[in-house]
Amino acid sequence: MNLDFSDDQKFLQSEARKFLEKEGSINRSRKVLEEKHNTDQDLWNKIVELGWTGIRIPEEYDGLGLGYLELCVVAEELGRFLAPVPFSSSVYLFTEAIIKYANEDVKKEILPKLVSGEIVGTLAVTEDLFAPTISNIKTTSENNIVNGKKIAVADAEIATHSIVVSNSSSGICLRLVDHSSDTVSIEHQDTIDESRGHFSIEYKNSPSILIGDESNGWEFYENLLNQAAVLFSFEQIGGSQASLDMATSYAKERYAFGRQIGSFQAIKHKLADMYVAITLAKSNTYYAAWALSTESSDLSVASATARVSSTKAYQLCSKENIQTHGGNGFTWEYDCHLYYKRSKLLSVNIGSLPNWKEKLVSSLEKSNTY
């Protein structure tokens, strides 16, 4: 029985933590947000230098050839330190799509450049103010030419490429588009969390390469989300724990009515509830990490369970962190809002809580769990 990371993985995690702390990742996130930089290019370059973008990329394509578990521990730290970089878009979604579904030529072309940082990717799905489904994708792809407009695409500006979920005559398919083409126009969109920029992307007769096959794109997309959900969950746990740590230390420092506010049960019970939520989420996410790393048939149930639990945990912890800080928590100056905003970014970025609950129950119905 070993539902835990190995010593090597824990070492990688502690190195990641030291690095992000030393780099002042949280302050960098604030700066990106305040100055609308969309991303922190310098931090991203350093992350590329550390090799993290190639953790899962096989050695034959210049990657580190490690497994998902190594990615999980790094994800937890990126979440804890609110890293303002396109890691989730480029690594959990784009890179995985290439590794899993691209043909050998594309892999040879793209994967080494993802390692070196020459290529950064993102996934473009949403088109309107509602959830994308298999039946509402309007972006078209015929004869390798993509036309359409995507919105709310995270990290699109720093991304050199996108994978576009599009509709062809034979069904939904995934299309790789190079942003350097003048057929692609990217525009910043204002968001409620500017610590990682979101953009619209318009494709006007954009040349593209098919990733996977012409008709099973939606299934590939759902598989990618199931995998990415586990890694997002690790970021969410990291952020939840940081929020609880912040609330706990404030509850010990802050005095009211002649005593530490952490001695009031109203505060203690709030923080205990946060601890409970994090513990449930963490345990479910560890299990999902196992399912991901072993390609278990239980992955769709396990990843939805992790996703729902950690989204709930981060929402609870980040909002109650503000509440514990009282008026201070509502100021721009305190960091509480950085976590609150990031919790929302992470919770809608690959689909919102109600939709993941629905996914969990429909996966349960399809599985033979019960």
Added chain:
Amino acid sequence: MDFNDTPEQAQFRNTCREWLEKNAEPKSNKKKEDFADIEFLDVAREWQKKKYDAGWAMLHWPKEYGGIAASPIERIIWAEEESKFNVPRGIFEIGLGMCGPVMMEYASDEQKERYLPAMAEGTEIWCQLFSEPSAGSDVAGLRSKAVQDGDNWIINGQKVWTSGAHFCDYGILVVRHDPNLEKHKGMTFFFVDMKSPGIEVKPIKQITGGSSFNEVYFTDVVIPDSQRLGAIGDGWKVAITTLMNERLAVGDANGADVKEAFNWAKKQDDSGESLINNRATRESIADWYCEANGLKNTKLRTMSALSKGETPGPEASITKIVSANKLQDIGNFGIDSLDMAGMLRTDDNEIQSFQNAWLGAPGLRIAGGTDEILKNIISERVLGLPQDKRSDKGMPFKDIPSGN
């Protein structure tokens, strides 16, 4: 990450399974027996004796008291395997889980030899006498008196919420020997023969209609000083040892869980409709599934630490809070699913399990530490928050306001 036993653990699991297969029936959907049923007591004793003779009763105990000095992970492996068989449970847990460790730590060698094997074997059953009518969450507020009389102590007062007192042979007892001292300093700990003259046991009728708990009255009960556990005035320290074990023993709330709710929701009514198609139901199922599996996976993490010989983190402290509240919600869901007919008692096992969950869960949210006390414990012991201000700090016990 993997879920495999080490070769040694696998071998141990095999030994457990082989013995269980020879001596017990695998679990079926047989109806559960009633806790208070006297016949059940005999069946439970017989099973306990069988286990004791083979070394399984208290496997982590040293050999001289009937154990096999098993490691924590081996205890868990045994419990996992035993839970797959249809064996009586619920009679010995308090004695073995809470009284046993206290006796092991504080009783004399002769007393250990005399009492521990009989406790493990099931010939003598033990109960715990802590709570009082005016000392619940604040159990240190207890008032039952102990007055020293030569080599004896004379006990007067009342205990409450004593599980199984009506069939127990011995009990552990904490009482106040000096009300002039501060609350936590004036207590002393004993074990007592439940057949002593002056002890009267009265069942408490619970909101479920059943009676698993009792009131226990003490009128001039004589306890020899040799049955004192710990020094005079150390009662609270000894009690804390027991309460810590209680919180480990009172863990998962048994009863209807997400699996039952899910399968129930999938059933069709006469018009072919299923609750599983209702969005609110689906959302609840998702929440309960996350909680149930969060607890299951938390247990696996605890086991992983034990398996590596590490001390587990405090994760397990969330178990009762989460499972008792989930039980209450699931019971509620099952009853509501029947709409107006939800009021009716029926022969249907599933409906009964929802109604029993709903009626029983309030007790589980209180027993072994209320939700509120457990949250205090998490916030103080795990998060390191300061204790709440106490109005009775430093006061002699007799001067503490009590409202009556």
